[in-house]
Amino acid sequence: MDRPTNQKAWFLVLPVLLLVAFSAVIPLMTVVNYSVQDTFGNNEFFWAGTAWFEEILHSQRFHEALARNLIFSAIILAIQIPLGIVVALSMPRKGIGVSICLVLMALPLLIPWNVVGTIWQVFGRVDIGLLGHTLEAIGIDYNYVRDPLDAWFTIILMDVWHWTSLVALLCYAGLVSIPEAYYQAARIDGASRWAVFRYIQLPKMNRVLLIAVLLRFMDSFMIYTEPFVVTGGGPGNSTTFLSIDLVKMAVGQFDLGPAAAMSIVYFLVVLLFSWIFYTVMTNFERGGQ
Amino acid sequence: MNFAWMAWTAPTAIFFATIFLILVGMGVWEYARPGGAPRVGILRFETTRGDRLFVSLLGSAFICLAWLGLVGPNLWWALGLSLVYAVLVFRWV
Incomplete structure (x- = not known):
């Protein structure tokens, strides 16, 4: 391969590098430093070695929160990705309907996380909330404050409402970029609706789907604000995800060492899954071309 | 500049210095043999x-x-x- 002739372009990357260093790398280094020490405040630290990592790795509380996170992310991806594709396929491609659809789809994305949590906290209440009251009126015993299953149902429904439109908008962007000639060729060949989807639309959406899967996985795996506002991690610990547990440990208990060790394990799990998704989907894309 | 707030220890400093040296080494390798093999x-x-x-x-x-x-x-x-x-x-x- 030829040697690149102009290396000066690398200097253009420097501002981003500095920004990432200050916003991510230096805080991460600090967390690593905290994870091997203990502190009681006043910026005084005592060497603890790998004790916090061992504690976290043997902690049932951590295992349960990790399992909840994995189950939650799996459910979210299993619902939001197919639903987003279906919504995108159903959206109009021409006329005034396009603008109306795009605005409506973008609305949930504009609402801050804590407001979404508050909306659903009220919406799900049996006494004054439309959802809770309606479910109770039709004879369904629903109470997200008391029943773990109802709490999960509410949080999943809330996340689907909040974020499916992001998947749909990304898929829509992929769909509108397909040239009309592909569809004409499919019509000439007498391709079925499924064949058009499988061999034209899905491969062309692959790149945006990769972004959607990565964004939705990382975001759902790191979810904090919405479940914290709706359930506070309860009933019991049934909706205590890793992020909620982490904040309890770091801010509530001021156990900075164990919290830092937990953050690093959490970060590595996110990194591993993101890499797996990225690798599988980029290679699927290469194989499909 | 005072980096005491980062709570540095010798083992973590060695760890990050090693990562940094590996990245520099990869940069030199790429410069010597571009393309990423x-x-x-x-x-x-x-x-x-x-x-x-x-x-x-x-x-x-x-x-x-x-x-x-x-x-x-x-x-x-x-x-x-x-x-x-x-x-x-x-x-x-």
């Missing part, structure tokens, strides 16, 4: 040497965590295992 290894997908370094570092982190969780706090064996793993990744992946 892409190839399809045993994982059946194309990797560059940067990908192989990432897989080595991420895998090593999990080897150390697994060692801590299953065996005990003596991480020298885990480090040795990680080095062997990295060599295998750079040779076969």
Whole structure:
């Protein structure tokens, strides 16, 4: 391969590098430093070695929160990705309907996380909330404050409402970029609706789907604000995800060492899954071309 | 500049210095032999040497965590295992 002739372009990357260093790398280094020490405040630290990592790795509380996170992310991806594709396929491609659809789809994305949590906290209440009251009126015993299953149902429904439109908008962007000639060729060949989807639309959406899967996985795996506002991690610990547990440990208990060790394990799990998704989907894309 | 707020220790400083030196080494390697040496290894997908370094570092982190969780706090064996793993990744992946 030829040697690149102009290396000066690398200097253009420097501002981003500095920004990432200050916003991510230096805080991460600090967390690593905290994870091997203990502190009681006043910026005084005592060497603890790998004790916090061992504690976290043997902690049932951590295992349960990790399992909840994995189950939650799996459910979210299993619902939001197919639903987003279906919504995108159903959206109009021409006329005034396009603008109306795009605005409506973008609305949930504009609402801050804590407001979404508050909306659903009220919406799900049996006494004054439309959802809770309606479910109770039709004879369904629903109470997200008391029943773990109802709490999960509410949080999943809330996340689907909040974020499916992001998947749909990304898929829509992929769909509108397909040239009309592909569809004409499919019509000439007498391709079925499924064949058009499988061999034209899905491969062309692959790149945006990769972004959607990565964004939705990382975001759902790191979810904090919405479940914290709706359930506070309860009933019991049934909706205590890793992020909620982490904040309890770091801010509530001021156990900075164990919290830092937990953050690093959490970060590595996110990194591993993101890499797996990225690798599988980029290679699927290469194989499909 | 005072970096005391970052709570540095000698082992973590050595750890990050090693990572930094590895990245500098990869930069020099890339300068000497540009292109990233892409190839399809045993994982059946194309990797560059940067990908192989990432897989080595991420895998090593999990080897150390697994060692801590299953065996005990003596991480020298885990480090040795990680080095062997990295060599295998750079040779076969």
